[in-house]
Amino acid sequence: MRTPTPFESRVYEALTQIPRGRVTTYGLLAVYLDCGSARAVGQALRRNPNGPRVPCHRVVRADLSLGGYAGATAGATWRRKHRLLEQEGIPIEGNCVASREYLYDFS
DNA sequence: CACCTGACATAAT
DNA sequence: AATTATGCCAGGT
Structure with missing residues (x-):
């Protein structure tokens, strides 16, 4: 597999800090990484999901809205993300998280 | 609600 | 080495 860039490593590390039952946004992640660009974050996730090790869901x-998962914005792969979130106690409404109270801001 | 632009990192050319 | 294209976005028009 590809060698993860330092930036990507930071993204993955940040992800592992998210407590179970919580979610975050690309923007929040970008700020935490002092990057400011949610796009760069999303790209890092899609390029190297690195298996179950990184909870990109x-x-x-x-x-x-859930956005995508491993490059998919619909279909079986995407549905898995949906299910994983509910499994952690996060209510999902359609293709969106039902409430913001589950957001984790790395505080 | 659809479209465009902005800002950042990487891969490809 | 430089430029172009692209991405699981965000915010504004």
Whole structure:
């Protein structure tokens, strides 16, 4: 597999800090990484999901829609993300997280 | 609600 | 080495 860039490593590390039952957004992640660009974050996640080690399912869009998962925005793969979140106690409404009270801001 | 632009990192050319 | 294209976005028009 590809060698993860330092930036990507930071993204993964940040992800592992998210407590179970919580989610974060690309923007929040970007700020935490002092990057400011949610796009760079999303790209890092999609390029190297690195298996179950990185809970990329805990990352949603700023408007709370689930966004994608491992490059998919629909289909079986995406559905898995949906299920994983509910499994952690996060209510999902359609393709969105039902409430912001589950957001983790790395405080 | 659809489209465009902005800002950042990486891969490809 | 430089430029171009692209991405699980965000915010504004």
